[in-house]
Amino acid sequence: MELAQVMEQKSFVIVGDTLNEEKYAGKIKRAMLEHGYQVQCVGKELPSIDDVSGEIDIIDLCIRADRGLTLLQACSKPFKSVVIQPGASSEALVQYLQAHGIPYIDGCLLMGLKQYRS
Template identity: 30%
Template sequence: MQDLINEFISQKRFAIVGATDDPQKYGNEIFKNLRSRGYEVYPVNPRLKELEGVKCYPTLSDIPVRVDVVDIVVPPTVAEEVVKEAKRLGLERIWLQPGAESEAIVSFCQENGMKVVYNVCVMMN
């Protein structure tokens, strides 16, 4: 999995699905961490207009550019729909943060030719 992680972190544009303005939540920490490391970060949260001056998008489909990695920080029930949307958009790199993964989601990604990282936090790499 380390080769896959290396491929993911060498990319430029990350969508953070579950980005939040709550500083106690991982969706906020991951957003800040990736921005501080120089990535283009596109927060996805239908309840927010912006996050720290960065426009938020209600869904992956609303992001005006093609992202390289979809980093998912939502519960598995929501993550399942996000992964299906990513597939429809032709996005192939999915990073499931701890707590976002399920066997069904990982299987869906693998069966549909999507690259998936799970059980590893993006901030640890």
Template identity: 55%
Template structure:
């Protein structure tokens, strides 16, 4: 998937500090909601991806790579793609995603929101 395809999906999970308006995770969560996406927040609001009651399209990692890797490893839920925000990547995380055949891109959903509108 590329960023344009990702922005056509519906259900996003933003992982990071989604309660602090200064943090990118919060800005991403609010931007997605404003543009009509369904968003779940893991980190400060939910403690695990497994708490989400429905299927997930996109997981957005906007968190320390060590914690992001822990959350991905414990997750029993499938997703179509993981977006790794700048600063959230690590060799261990990329290796885990590749070994488990979990599709991912390194990119920014704020850029996606600016460039691509969701098809109605």
């Protein structure tokens, strides 16, 4: 899935410190909501991805790679793809995604909004 396709989705889970508007997770949450996306947040707001209500299209990792990996490993809910924000990747995370056939991209939702939703 390319970034343009990601931005066509509706339901996003932002994983990170979304309560702090100075952190990227908080900035992404605010921008996605302003553009009309359905956004739920894991990390500071919900403890796990499985606590998200409804369907999930995209999981956006904006958190330390080891924590993101742990949350994905515990997730039993279906989703379409993962976006790994800059600085949130690791070899272990990528290996897990590849080994489980989970589609992912290295990208930035803020850039996606600028390129495809301005």
